[in-house]
Amino acid sequence: MLLELSDYKDDMRRCIRCSICKWPPLAQVKSLRFSNACPSVAKYNFHPYSGGGKLALGLALLEGKLTEATDEMLNILFRCTACGACDSSCKYNAEIEVLWSIYSIRAHVVGAGYQLDEHAIITDSLRREDNPLSFPKSERGKWAEGLDVKDLSKGGRAEIIYHAGCLSCYDPESAAVARDTVKLLVKAGLDVGIRGAQESCCGSSAFQLGFQGEFIKFAESNIDDWNAAGAKTVVTSCACGFGIMKSVYPLLGKEMKFEVKHISEVLADIIKDGRLELRKNLSAQVTYHDPCNLGRKSEQYVPWKGEAKKLLGQFIVREPEKIIHRGWNGIYDPPRNIINSVPGVILKEMERIREYSFCCGAGSGVKQTMNDFALWTARERIEEAKSTGARTIITACPWCKKNFKDAIAELEEKVEVYDVVELAKQAI
Secondary structure, eight states, X not given: OOOOGGGGHHHHHHOOOOOGGGSOOGGGOOOSTTOOOOHHHHHHOOGGGSHHHHHHHHHHHHTTXXXXXXXXXXXXXXXXXXXXXXXXXXXXXXXXXXXXXXXXXXXHHHHTTOOOHHHHHHHHHHHHXXXXXXOOGGGGXXXXXXXXXXXXXXXXXXXXXXXXXXXXXXXXHHHHHHHHHXXXXXXTTOOEEEOGGGOOOOSHHHHHTTOHHHHHHHHHHHHHHHHHTTXXXXXXXXXXXXXXXXXXXXXXXXXXXXXXXXXXXXXXXXXXXXXXOOOOOOOEEEEEOOOTXXXXXXXXXXXXXXXXXXXXXXXXXXXXXXXXXXXXXXXXXXXHHHHHHSTTEEEOOOSSOGGGOOOOSOTTTHHHHOHHHHHHHHXXXXXXXXXXXOOEEEESOHHHHHHHHHHHHXXXXXXXXXXXXXXXXXXX
């Protein structure tokens, strides 16, 4: 298994409850109003909801001080989008694996037979329909009907496989963006194919909720299918899928004969080299929301095994050297490059951006099972977006877009939300 609670014992023991996981690093804070990092602790104002609080719960489980997972403990553990903000904030100075400790705690309690009742809807759908949304597997390929693109489910090969992702296969508005994406790739002359009805979930929901067996099944099946199709590149619009493919798939030990790219990377490249020209002046001020899974969570995670020693009683030296995943090397520039390539569009940045971006609220099954919390988090981010003076939010994740639009409808705000692909299409 990928996740063993004991592997993170030292990380959980080294947490000194300093609460740095609750806020962006001080050097990044620009105002009191937008100074929270963790949506969970900002919403519920109780330390166990924070990254450090969850590590304390994990250590208590590991050391036998907690012998069972109560309903309240499960609520604290899973009323969290697993956005990784706590991890990036902690690693500004420290090297504690906060996010992967949280993943391991979830896998531990699930392995012990505990889960929230709400999550049964997701896991049952994954096992029955190969998606977490309770839609029939037989309808998976309908989003692409009529598209002039290779359908690899009927045979053939392609250099690029476009993986739409679960939401884009079943949600009509997201499906429209996926269709536009394929059209832009074909227009640029790329050899692209889709898996149509044979596409399946990336396994992100299963992994983040602690269901390791289900995740491994989806991940290994996808790798085998993409290798068999001869793909040199797998491109996805789903930030959740991209993050899990980049950071976790390589840990399975299977040969991946392809490179994984997010659609924003591909679009930025074909705009830069002139294969896609953006000519229309849109005359708008926009702000950009960094999706967690596209940004800080998309670095490949490298587990560490070795010996740690203390020098002078406090400085930790590891042999071999540990690779620290800080979120600095996520996908931040390509979406911004696309925005800045659109004539007449002015990008106004929010206060919390890049690896310290505030979550939209949709991740880790929260949107499907705890919509009140998802919408609260989205409203916080929308207020930050409005503070820039922009009334248009651009993002690069269908889940972020959906959650923002739901929150805007509830608030009756005059704020628009577009995927970066939609922005590019409008400018052609």
